[in-house]
Amino acid sequence: MASTMDRREAIKTVSMLLGGAFATSSGLLGAVERAHARSKNLKQVGAFTAQDIALLDEVADTILPETKTPGAKAAHTGAFMALMVTDTYSDRDAATFRDGLKQLSGFMQLAPAQRTARLEQLDREAKTYMDARAPGGGTASHFFRLMKELTLLGYFTSEIGVTQAQRYRETPGRFDPCEPYTPGESAWAGHA
Amino acid sequence: MQSQSYDAIVVGSGISGGWAAKELTEKGLRVLMLERGKNIEHIRDYVNTTKGPWEYPHRGGRTRAMEAAYPVLKRDYPLNEKNLDWWASDRESPYTEVKRFDWYRGYHVGGRSLMWGRQSYRHSDFDFEANAKEGIAIDWPLRYADISPWYDYVEKHAGISGSQEGMPQLPDGQFLPAMPLNCGEEVVAGKLKNLFDGKRRIIPGRTANITQPLPGRGACQYRNACWLGCPFGAYFSTQSSTLPAAMATGRLTLRPFAIVTEVIYDRNKKRATGVRVLDAVSNQTTEYTAKVIFLCASTLNSTWLLLRSATDIWPGGLGSSSGVLGQNLMDHHFRVGASGTLEGMEDKYYYGRRPTGFYIPRYRNLFGEKRDYLRGFGYQGGGSRSGWSRAVAELGVGGAFKDMAAQPGPWSIGATAFGEMLPNPANRVSLDKTKKDKWGLPVLAIDCATGENEKAMRKDMMNDMAETLEAAGIKNVRTYDAGYWPGMGIHEMGTARMGRDPKTSVLNGHNQVWDAPNVFVTDGSCMVSASCVNPSLTYMALTARAADFAVNELKRQNL
Numbered sequence: 001m002a003s004t005m006d007r008r009e010a011i012k013t014v015s016m017l018l019g020g021a022f023a024t025s026s027g028l029l030g031a032v033e034r035a036h037a038r039s040k041n042l043k044q045v046g047a048f049t050a051q052d053i054a055l056l057d058e059v060a061d062t063i064l065p066e067t068k069t070p071g072a073k074a075a076h077t078g079a080f081m082a083l084m085v086t087d088t089y090s091d092r093d094a095a096t097f098r099d100g101l102k103q104l105s106g107f108m109q110l111a112p113a114q115r116t117a118r119l120e121q122l123d124r125e126a127k128t129y130m131d132a133r134a135p136g137g138g139t140a141s142h143f144f145r146l147m148k149e150l151t152l153l154g155y156f157t158s159e160i161g162v163t164q165a166q167r168y169r170e171t172p173g174r175f176d177p178c179e180p181y182t183p184g185e186s187a188w189a190g191h192a
Numbered sequence: 193m194q195s196q197s198y199d200a201i202v203v204g205s206g207i208s209g210g211w212a213a214k215e216l217t218e219k220g221l222r223v224l225m226l227e228r229g230k231n232i233e234h235i236r237d238y239v240n241t242t243k244g245p246w247e248y249p250h251r252g253g254r255t256r257a258m259e260a261a262y263p264v265l266k267r268d269y270p271l272n273e274k275n276l277d278w279w280a281s282d283r284e285s286p287y288t289e290v291k292r293f294d295w296y297r298g299y300h301v302g303g304r305s306l307m308w309g310r311q312s313y314r315h316s317d318f319d320f321e322a323n324a325k326e327g328i329a330i331d332w333p334l335r336y337a338d339i340s341p342w343y344d345y346v347e348k349h350a351g352i353s354g355s356q357e358g359m360p361q362l363p364d365g366q367f368l369p370a371m372p373l374n375c376g377e378e379v380v381a382g383k384l385k386n387l388f389d390g391k392r393r394i395i396p397g398r399t400a401n402i403t404q405p406l407p408g409r410g411a412c413q414y415r416n417a418c419w420l421g422c423p424f425g426a427y428f429s430t431q432s433s434t435l436p437a438a439m440a441t442g443r444l445t446l447r448p449f450a451i452v453t454e455v456i457y458d459r460n461k462k463r464a465t466g467v468r469v470l471d472a473v474s475n476q477t478t479e480y481t482a483k484v485i486f487l488c489a490s491t492l493n494s495t496w497l498l499l500r501s502a503t504d505i506w507p508g509g510l511g512s513s514s515g516v517l518g519q520n521l522m523d524h525h526f527r528v529g530a531s532g533t534l535e536g537m538e539d540k541y542y543y544g545r546r547p548t549g550f551y552i553p554r555y556r557n558l559f560g561e562k563r564d565y566l567r568g569f570g571y572q573g574g575g576s577r578s579g580w581s582r583a584v585a586e587l588g589v590g591g592a593f594k595d596m597a598a599q600p601g602p603w604s605i606g607a608t609a610f611g612e613m614l615p616n617p618a619n620r621v622s623l624d625k626t627k628k629d630k631w632g633l634p635v636l637a638i639d640c641a642t643g644e645n646e647k648a649m650r651k652d653m654m655n656d657m658a659e660t661l662e663a664a665g666i667k668n669v670r671t672y673d674a675g676y677w678p679g680m681g682i683h684e685m686g687t688a689r690m691g692r693d694p695k696t697s698v699l700n701g702h703n704q705v706w707d708a709p710n711v712f713v714t715d716g717s718c719m720v721s722a723s724c725v726n727p728s729l730t731y732m733a734l735t736a737r738a739a740d741f742a743v744n745e746l747k748r749q750n751l
Binding site: 062063064065066067068069071080083084087088089090116119120123124127130145148149152153154156157158159161162163165166168169170171172173174175176177178179180181182183184185186187188189190191 | 242244245246249250251252253254255256257371372373374375378412413414415416417538539540541542543544545546577579580581583584585587588589590591593594595597598599600601
């Protein structure tokens with residue numbers, strides 16, 4: 001339930017961050033309006049609010065942005081992440097994930113380059129932590145590893161991720177045990 | 193009003209039951225096939241078969257609610273969002289685990305023939321002779337020559353693709369063209385020809401997926417979505433293969449929701465006269481009579497039924513006069529092996545999703561070799577280029593990372609060993625009369641564990657694969673033993689074994705219950721030893737052989 005207040009707050013925050021001149025430019029305002037309109041369509045999933053899901057979309061879209069193919073936000077990865085945490089996670093992993101979400105509370109206000117820098121820092125932290133962690137998971141996962149994993153899973157099993165980012169033939173019709181591969185070609189996606 | 197009397201009753205509609213129904217009806221008998229679960233219509237009821245991954249809310253995974261509802265199924269891969277409807281409810285059908293035993297069941301028409309792994313291999317005389325040679329358990333009452341024509345027979349109808357290899361431990365058969373190794377696998381297979389005296393051979397997996405059309409069935413379209421049901425009928429299942437053949441005779445009656453609570457035995461005739469059926473929905477009881485009864489309810493379910501039958505004469509159930517009913521439960525132990533990275537093939541890929549991999553037939557304890565354990569193992573594996581999931585543990589955020597993850601990664605190759613489990617009378621099932629299921633039947637208690645032989649074998653199962661891959665030039669070789677509990681192989685065997693002596697076996701060499709010669713048990717419960725190869729093809733052959741024998745005996749008025 002996004003209110004008008006949220007919208008004003010969002011614009012105000014962006015204005016403060018980037019300065020009045022930028023904030024009044026129609027481009028930026030337009031982008032914020034569009035982002036807001038989209039978050040209005042997001043529905044709560046479990047304990048995740050529409051704002052949480054909007055944030056997860058932005059995190060996912062920073063990890064997997066639009067390139068030649070659409071990014072993670074277009075594939076509704078935020079809502080997928082919330083659903084997976086709600087329905088499939090252990091209590092411990094869910095708590096880790098939610099704590100992580102809190103740590104990212106200022107993320108929406110960051111400019112794209114800052115968002116990437118923030119996640120790159122978390123990515124290094126997570127990798128260092130997870131590489132040192134005992135296999136089998138005696139201790140909790142790093143929250144960013146969980147987010148990254150769900151982002152990749154959500155995106156690459158979405159319709160966009162399967163049929164646009166990867167190549168997909170529901171019924172391949174034949175098996176070629178050896179076809180040439182040229183770097184840059186996307187992978188063949190698996191079936192359900 | 194439907195007739196209550198038939199020439200033959202087949203209990204169960206899975207791989208064995210389907211074959212029994214086909215053979216008996218084709219030989220002129222009017223057959224009633226009883227299935228405890230619901231019907232699943234070929235193609236029409238394969239509701240998820242063409243869904244994309246994105247059409248499942250959790251993309252095919254499992255939720256905590258599913259885990260709570262399926263406390264057994266959740267222990268391994270079968271619990272999933274895609275074909276959950278085809279796995280029996282743990283809640284409705286409980287059993288007692290004296291020791292942990294993972295029992296993954298399919299209670300519906302077609303049984304596990306709809307979800308099976310389809311790997312299809314013949315037993316050899318190394319298997320049929322092993323017990324006698326080693327003084328383990330009892331001898332098989334048959335040899336390869338007895339069953340070989342029946343392997344030929346069932347392979348032609350079921351449709352098994354595979355290559356002719358001339359290996360005595362893995363007899364060749366009536367195969368459709370093999371699904372070939374991919375070029376990564378070929379590299380390793382080629383190197384192995386000149387290593388280990390050529391004994392560790394990589395061959396295409398022999399699988400019940402057809403590579404050429406058969407009557408009423410289309411060839412495999414390489415979707416690798418078999419366990420959702422195949423709209424082309426390209427893999428063997430009751431629905432695609434044996435049921436249509438039986439139905440075509442006009443002599444088959446299929447009755448779903450029919451739980452057989454007991455085989456009715458006439459002590460004067462020393463024959464079974466029929467079965468008592470509990471309707472799973474209405475709870476009404478019906479009796480059906482027949483001249484011959486085939487129990488094909490799956491290993492533990494057929495034995496469970498025997499344990500409940502004729503208890504007024506034998507308190508331990510029909511077939512218990514042997515003293516071995518319920519004993520010698522076996523499975524294949526697995527989840528151990530190795531994998532690594534194949535380099536130098538980055539400009540090669542493959543197209544289509546092949547529903548099989550490669551096979552390395554058993555090479556241990558053969559041709560004069562002796563290890564510190566008995567029997568052996570085979571490997572099932574594959575080579576492939578990794579996908580996006582490799583990127584989870586890699587550093588990276590942003591567009592370049594995304595485009596990398598969308599491309600195929602390095603080649604990896606590996607294999608899991610499937611090992612033979614020795615028969616052991618301590619591994620047994622019995623009735624737990626303290627606990628009843630939702631239909632009031634005392635549940636089965638399962639007491640089964642692996643022993644020292646399996647433990648010793650597992651060392652080779654893991655280390656051999658690492659040694660094999662390294663010798664073939666594979667890098668970053670990693671071994672694993674993910675742990676194994678009996679039942680996980682979903683290859684339950686034994687508990688009503690065949691034999692030559694009614695004092696030590698439940699069934700004779702034609703799968704007849706010694707104490708009731710018109711009752712045949714032809715599913716995995718008849719197995720005397722486990723071999724290391726996947727067992728279903730052998731159930732098909734034994735069932736067809738027993739059906740032929742039964743019809744001849746009926747004609748001679750011996751039943």
